[in-house]
Amino acid sequence: MTLAKSEDLTSAHFLELLFNTIPGLAFVKNERFEIVKANDAFLAIYPADMREHVIGSTTVESYSQEDRDAFLAHDRLAFETGYNETIETILFPDGKIRKLLTKKRRFYTESGECYILGIATDITQQEEALRKLEESNKDLKSFIHIASHDLKAPLANIKQLIDWINEEHRNALSNEVRDYFDMIQVRAVRLQRLLNDLLLFSTMSQISGRYQTFNLKVMAMELLTLLDTESNFELEATDTEVTLPRREFEIVLRNLISNAIKHHDKKHGKLKVSIEDVNHDYVIEVTDDGPGVPFEFRERIFEMFTRLKSQDEVEGSGIGLAIVKRIIEKCGGSIDLKSGSSGATFKLIWPKEIAAPSD
Known part of the structure; x- marks a missing residue:
């Protein structure tokens, strides 16, 4: 279709085409709650013998009393406030049960008549997929938690x-x-470490959200003392106060420092932990002067049980960086690796204010 001039964008033919092209269920109601206009998708939810009676009626008699009351309540809110949005599960006249995200907005014609435009999106499949995913994740977390506990004692x-x-x-x-x-x-000892890491990973589905103020350098030095028992490494860290979820950040920093020490190819090494305050985020970098990370491993190292070397060469469960990535993403941030032929830098973007957790 071609349009001869811009005015054609407001023509009745074009608006009708646009209305019927909307993938959702679109309808217009007057102040008597009667449907005065509906697109093809909306009409299709009614049996063929009912479709010609939809326009000009409220159609509420086709639904259960519970659905009927809900429809009218949401319509009234849209007329009174100008907008209403809801998720509703409905038994439709065609016998199918659907879950809809319905948005209704009030508008006026040039003559001053008041209407609401409603657009309902069928989210039945998305909701079912989400439910199955949440159920699967819950089962997996429960299995890991129980398995870890049940194996720890023996x-x-x-x-x-x-x-x-x-x-x-x-x-x-x-x-x-x-x-x-x-x-x-x-x-x-390896199995004990693996069980501890699996248990930690399973508990990272929910972050504490408890922001605390602490000194970055003090935390980094305490972790180095704990991890570098032979005092082979020097650490330089920004001496500044930061406000972050302390528990989660300490787990992240401990894993990154431990990873740098374990994979270092020399007896003595240097580590650097720096932080910058950039707009709404902290940009944190943990750098070492070790052997670096081969290019083919730069994405895989954040996956569960990925190791650059065998356990006989380097101790570790292969879960540490997966835990790091999981925590940071749960906090609404991101992690990236920069590495050449020698040395590696893990760059963390950590929001100052917590983001809504993802599943």
Whole structure:
């Protein structure tokens, strides 16, 4: 279709075309709640023998008393306030049950008559998909939580038994058996760490939202002391007060510092933690002078159980950076990796005010 001049955009033919092209259910009601105009999608929800009677009637008699009362209440609100929006589950005259997002807006004609324009979008499939996703996520979180707890106790007993045998009978064991016991101990510690990280990951679906003010440098130095027990690393950090969700930020910073130490290719290294106040965000960078991250791993390192090296070379559960990404995104921020042939910088964008959590 071509339009000869701009006035054609307001022509009755064009407006009729536009009205019927709307993918949702579109209708116009007068102050008596009668439908005076409806698009093809709206008429299609009625059986064929009822469609010619829709225009000029309220059609409320075709619905249950509960739906009827709700329709009229929302219509009244739209006429009184100028706008109404609601999500409603309706049994339609064609026998189908649908969930609709319905928006109604008041308008006036040139002659001063008052009407409401309603547009209803069918969100039945989206709501069902969301429900299934939430149910699946809930089951997964529950499984991880229960599995972690149920495995922790027997693992602790196994580890305690191994430690006792080592302490009481190590001298009576051959060198080969001692080596086997050492391997068992290492693997027990790994499994314990994995369970702890899985449990932490499962609890990250909801953030605390408790913003606290703390000194960035003090936190970074405390974490370095905890993680770098041999004092092989130097750390430079911005000495400033910040206000962030302390618990979540500490988990993120601990994982990033731990990751830098574990993957460093030299005995001694340098770390830097800096922060900038940019508009509504904090821009935080954690930099190391290690071996860097190969290009093919730069996206994958944020996935669960991704390791650059085997556990025999570098200890770790492979979940740390997945936890970092999950926390930051739950807080409405983002994380990015910059890395060359040597060194790596994790850049965090962290909102000063918490965003609404996502599922």
